Amino acid sequence: MTTITRPRATTRRRQRARTSTHHQAAYPLWFLLPAIVIFTVLFLVPTMSSFYFSLTRWSLFDIEFIGFENFVTFFTEPSLSRSLTNTLVYAVLTSGAKVVLGMGLGVLLTSQIIGRGYLRNVVFFPVLVSVVGVGITFSVLMNPTEGLINQALALVGISGPAWLTDPTLALISVALVDIWKGVGLATLIYIAGIVSIPQEYVEAARVDGAGGVKAFWYVTVPLLWPATSTVIILSLIGGLRTFDLIWTMTHGGPGFSSDVLASVVFKQYQAGFYGISTAGNVVLFVVVTAIVLPVSRFLSRKEAEL
């Protein structure tokens, strides 16, 4: 077998080599140039130089190298270091909820229920609405005394919490709104994943005597790994970088109780502490890469095992 195929393979390879040198001019590398210039100038250069700037005391007027002082400030000042834990809590909470709810809704919206088309649309639509609009709407709905949510709770005899003004709850409340807005995307990704699972697999499990729950847990869930890993990665990236919703709903308050890294970066920038602001950016960079890269590697390895 091999002795017969090998010469053919080499001639084909030689042929391809010849045509590819012939055609290289057809795919000129300068096509990459405009994109590389914009990407380098406005993304790579700022990102690289942020490592230097984070080591400086930098204001409108002058710039002075001060070593790791900004980072020391960042981690010792409670108002700043709080943002790191908040960011992690927010990201984990929103990603976890989006996986669970997204998978549940995905299963529900691929089953034979009435009103499926309507439900898919209505769950997905918030994804497309402006974050600022959603933030403003929910800060009104979450008003502790007059807000619709607490008034509705009062009707059934529950006195609702002070969603956004209670320091222990503010971050969670914003995370809930984030989940409300983002779960449609997760659902959509799961629907695409579920539809691509061959129906025979589930049927085979049923024939082998697995009940509905068992078939779901041992057949559907593992086969949905690609969807799950997409949802986790997307919501981790979004959650760790979150800014818009926090800023429109609480401005990081009350106090610093719902500050996240991105809102600290903005506050320090507004206050004119450019060095600390950039240090915040570097911390955010490290946190995002240190979490997202290993997680995505782990998820894709798990995928390959299947």
Added chain:
Amino acid sequence: MKTRRYVAGGIAILASLVVFVVPFVFILLTAGKGRAEANQLEFTWPTDWQLWENVVEVWNTRDGMFLTAMINSVILTVASVSGMVVLGAMVGYVLQRRKGWWTPVANVLILAGLIIPPAVVPTIWVMQGLGIYKTLPGLVMIEIAFGLAFTVLLIRAFVANIPRELDEAALIDGAGPLRLFFQVVFPLLRSVIITVVVVQSVFVFNDFQNPLYFLPGNENATVQLTLFNFQSQFNQMRNLLFTDILLITIPPLLMYMFFNRRIVAGLTSGAIKG
């Protein structure tokens, strides 16, 4: 089985009304109320429906700032999405067709572009150096730079499905690289380009953080910034605030109504293959 279908569906529809529909109806109702009534924050039918008056008032606030902002947002969206599509298609196409030492480098850069949050102050510093800080063209370039990675990712995957024989046929017919790309390949990318355009337009139009940092100031604000500024200005005029929200929700709504399938295709592209 059949009753379960109705019961589950019925419960889901009821829950969706409470969770997803009520907030939007609330926006609409509040936008239709007079000032005093709107400030009570109640979920009631307006006693006197005055949506149109509110729209006119939002329109006239601060010398027609809303219209200026809407025009700015549209220019920003159209310009940056066109830029992303053309540049991203050129990159995605060449990267897919021609492999070499740059392929792994490009993969790392795309990944970086997808996950790394931009460093704010250094970016402003670079933009000031170039004289494009606080300018609309500057913000357009920022949006292009930040949106390229996702665009290239989608387009490169799509180019893999276009047979190379087609390129070769065009070359034999004497087309140069520019003609080959713009007249033969680019039109074939139509469906993925529509996806990119729709997804990125919604994204750029709704973008708040980048205009806040890189295009501050009132004279060239985008709609998201005006809405944010209205939040404090209209604190006691909730009817106008919600009219504003209603107005800027219309463009994405239209996008969704016309391109529903495309949006879904774009956003779920990673789900099946991983």
